[in-house]
Amino acid sequence: MRSFFGQDSSKNIIQSPVMIDPSRSPFIKERVEVMFEGEDLAEILEQVDQIHLNALTFKVVFVKINDLEKSEKIEYQERLKIERDIGWRIHGEADLHNPDEVFGVVTLGGRWYFGKYLKGEAVWLRHLKKPREYSTALSTRVARAVANIAVPNPEGINAIDPCCGIGTVLVEALSMGIHIVGRDINYLVTNGSRENIAYFGLHGEVVTGSISEVTQNYDVAIIDMPYNLYTHATPEDQLLILKHARRFSKKTVVVTIVTIDDMVAEAGFKITDRCVVRKGKSAFERQILVCE
Known part of the structure; x- marks a missing residue:
């Protein structure tokens, strides 16, 4: 973390302008390349309406790694609902199995972030x-x-x-x-x-x-x-x-x-x-x- 991002953190999630392919590291699971951010989910929903994918297919992933306290944890059914709500706003065809684009949504520091999602591969x-x-x-x-x-x-x-x-x-x-x-x-x-x-x-x-x-x-x-x-x-x-x-x-x-x-x-x-x-x-x- 210190070598890649020049910072240390006790949390399992960080925000950084440094773009690292998560497949490079055994300790990085995934990355969201931020496109939109907001104070709450409602602001994200408004912004994703701008996305027009034409013929491309897509999938939305709720990133489970976040800094929420245990009492604030977002459970499985609610995560699915968030994924569906965002998906309805995107102009394109959803494909859960082999999408052309994968998007991720995550909460950090009391704000919500949405962007292109990349999952690490254990090379x-x-x-x-x-x-x-x-x-x-x-x-x-x-x-x-x-x-x-x-x-x-x-x-x-x-x-x-x-x-x-x-x-x-x-x-x-x-x-x-x-x-x-x-x-x-x-x-x-x-x-x-x-x-x-x-x-x-x-x-x-x-x-x-x-x-x-x-x-x-x-x-x-x-x-x-x-x-x-x-x-x-x-x-x-x-x-x-x-x-x-x-x-x-x-x-x-x-x-x-x-x-x-x-x-x-x-x-x-x-x-x-x-x-x-x-x-x-x-x-x-x-x-x-x-x-x-």
Whole structure:
């Protein structure tokens, strides 16, 4: 939320001028692109009368996620009535199953909003089963969130994953149109990364080589800090990785299973944001650090 919209909220709904495709995030369910707003539903009904769809079909969806108190909750039958009342005002043919246009109506902050509705698609779920995988890799859900935290707006951004492993982050980033290249010192995992990327019909460059060999500058680096049996990375190795990232990237998002604040500072970075991800009900957790 902070990376995409530049704001934080304890509620499950926000209003923002930033337009994000909800399918980009595991944590965004839907979006209403506001066309009309009013103090109450009656004002919305007056305004939707302007919509002329000609030969196009449509559907109206009442968005259940809102900031209403429990005592003010709008129940199912009333939601259906609101959808029907709005639908009667729109000049076009209703189609509940395969409409050309979907509209959404939602209440927030005591006002009503109406506009084009877009439902998110769980794209990352398609990437769960890969030809190559190992147990310590990030989940597709976390990998997608990390890619979004690193690159909330892909336009004009060049990113690198210099310790890419089997390409979990690469697959998620590439599937969202992020321009990212991968690199890893282990040829076995870079081969696996290339296979995984191709398996999903994506295209991305993956190089076998040390992070020390990176010569190009990047806007952002994503580093899932090596720690498993495939890499045998020592704290000294991890510090060196961070120092190299500082050399060629303006911003680095680091995923780590241990606290490395001192190491991040020694590499010349400042931690500007962080969160913790826990794996199910276990004690295993990862920190995600935004370093600039």
